[in-house]
Amino acid sequence: NYEAARGYMIDKHEAMRARWEEASRETIKKTTKPCPSCHVPVEKNGGCMHMKCPRAQCRFEWCWNCGLEWNRTCMGDHWFD
Numbered sequence: 762n763y764e765a766a767r768g769y770m771i772d773k774h775e776a777m778r779a780r781w782e783e784a785s786r787e788t789i790k791k792t793t794k795p796c797p798s799c800h801v802p803v804e805k806n807g808g809c810m811h812m813k814c815p816r817a818q819c820r821f822e823w824c825w826n827c828g829l830e831w832n833r834t835c836m837g838d839h840w841f842d
């Protein structure tokens with residue numbers, strides 16, 4: 762019957778949307794980390810480990826790999842992936 766079929770379609774749509782949201786949350790987790798100074802989420806820019814906080818009041822420069830202020834070891838060791 763029509764009502765049952767429509768209910769089924771809505772369920773299917775909801776399930777797909779939930780899966781999509783889950784997947785995009787996973788992507789965000791992998792490509793963003795909080796700034797060690799102000800904790801605002803910062804998106805990783807390609808293979809570069811050198812991160813810079815986008816907040817004008819912060820501008821903290823830090824290492825994606827170590828989660829610490831950007832330093833010479835990071836520059837020599839793991840600037841890029």
Ligand SMILES: [Zn+2]
Nearest residue numbers: 796799814819
């Ligand atoms: Zn910051």
Ligand SMILES: [Zn+2]
Nearest residue numbers: 824826827835
């Ligand atoms: Zn580092």
